[in-house]
Amino acid sequence: MDPILYDSFDRLLTDVSTPQVVRDIEADGSTQDLWQQIIESGFTDAMISEKSGGAGLALADAFSLFFLCGRHALPIPLAYAMFAKHVCALNGISAPDQAITISPLPVHGSGDIIDCRNVPFGKLAKWVVVSHTAPSGSHKDMLLPVSDAECSDTGVVGSLQAHLCWKKVPASAIVLKNTVPWLEIAATITASLMAGAMDSVLNMTVGYAGERVQFGRPIGKFQAVQQQLSVLAELAVASRMAAELGCQENPDGTPNGLAAAVAKARASEAAGTVVSIAHAVHAAMGVTAEYDLQLFTRRLIEWRTDFGSAGYWNRRVGDAVLASAEPTTLEFMLPTFFAKSGYQQNFD
């Protein structure tokens, strides 16, 4: 990714997604100012083709932006909206410049009712991408307006998730004829958010260990603490690499579903250990509402199950491996995860 773009987005989020803004939005859901600032920056259109007025970033390029959204605990679904707007543009639809989130799997067997549980950012989204299979068996990917849904709180303090339920497909639904594997896309974007959040958790935890003094020296000087922080660093680095891998397209430009599976499985597995080490090092301070660590660890805990947990995605990869006729794992892995296209930009 272009370092200038990366830095400018990082600076923007440093300014607009401060811990206070995150707390305010979690308290009252009012995102108007933040959205306005992001829209003015143009980043909502980052993945729309240049021809259609966007910046034309591929998923692989946008990875870094998703990562930064997670690193700043951005309390709006910008990462999902970027991708949804791109798919709308592919369909010739100019998507509303409003918060769009993704909820590909409504509850099974609800008849005409579209019942989306624990929709990430559901409390403040205006639109939701839903994959709906009608009782007739017909399948549609659609953008549904939240204004037509029954919205209920999950009851989890600070969470931006909500349950959203449509009695039937509303007339204002926007149908996406040309579509994408939404679950895989949402999973790898979420893995990227997680990697960003882990990066912040690592920085905060290493910083705290360098300041907090016990037994006459910073706790980060004790080997037992150092070893824990090293494990945290390993997991943060591995999750970032996994998420970047998950955002690589296939040679034909379509998203790579199995790479996305790797991303979400690895990040979700790592999140548990990352959170527990960070809190262990911070001790009681880390679980206070006032200290910023919780802004990240609460998200990591939520995100690790959003769009499928480690077990779900490992199973998907396992099914693919076992269905493969390749005699060795190496011969399975290279074409599946490391096909050339999408890496070319790194060659020069």
Added chain:
Amino acid sequence: MLEPLTLTGIPDHAEALRPAVREFVKTYTEKVPLEQRARSWMGFDADFSRELAKRGWVGVTLPKQYGGGGLDAYSRFVLIEELLGNSTPVAAHWIADRQSGPLILKFGTQEQKDFFLPRICRAESFFCIGMSEPQSGSDLASVRTRATRTPNGWKLNGQKIWTTNAHRTHYMIALVRTSGSAEDRHKGLSQVIIDLSAPGITVRQIGDLTGDAHFNEVFFEDVELGEDALVGSEGSGWAQVTAELAFERSGPERFYSAIALFDTWLNYLREHHSGDSWARELAGHIVTHLAVLRAMSVAVTEKLAKGESPAIAAALVKDLGTELEQFIPFAISEELGRHPGHAVPDGLLRALAYISQICPTYSLRGGTREILRGMIARGLGLR
């Protein structure tokens, strides 16, 4: 803070090497039983190494003028990924190819390069590394084996231990003290090349729990070394050894060591209805980890190719990689044991037993977990 690892591709010129290597290794893997291949890069087969050398695949990163391939770190990555991903016995030339050759190229005299490098590339000269001593393991700077000046060179006295393959290699590159005492730590250490056939050297094999004997004790009693035994400059041994370690810690040998077992288990599952839900999830878990490790390893290779010495990133790959290598036998034995009464092929069980027994060494060789995590902590600015 740590510098992030960025996904990077393997350039075409390096990928171009893959098909020929794969074709060659397949002719080997077809005729060798699994439990032998399970030894991975601990498998020693001098004939196999010479076959590779004939094809130009030993010393690929060494310059052509010395008989090397003149290729870059990416090419070597592709080569060893195929060799290790298919579990071939590379131990005979492994150390010379990975460490000794590059070390001599970087620090050696012209005479040393002219003498050793062509022999390494022809797989005629095999090397081992003399690091650990009875009282110096992780605390490597405390080595006591000493080379003292003589009118014609050096006289070597002391003892090395846990020296892999000292009994079947030709040369050892040892870290020894050339001045000061153990209290001087990193100062006064040097690297010397020792011809293992020289008088005064006794090599004694140490059997391991699997029935193999790859480790050795090596005793030096007034061993006369020539003036030209010194590699690099006197007193720079510690810096030279540290530079080597980035090559040693980040490669595919840190995550493919148990791959023959894993592949055989997968094939066993495929023949038996592809396993239950738990087995399938487990298979996926291992593959997702492998994919990420492989991506990280390529990213470290990029740094090596640029001439950097990414010691901390390499430590990180090794710690995570060996964790997976040790998880594989544990997980497979757990899975197979969930179905008492199923007939599991003996070969699979023998490979499983071997790897289960030997895998604790995966996180010892090349630096223990604790040492690696200490290095990462230093990278984080904590020490």
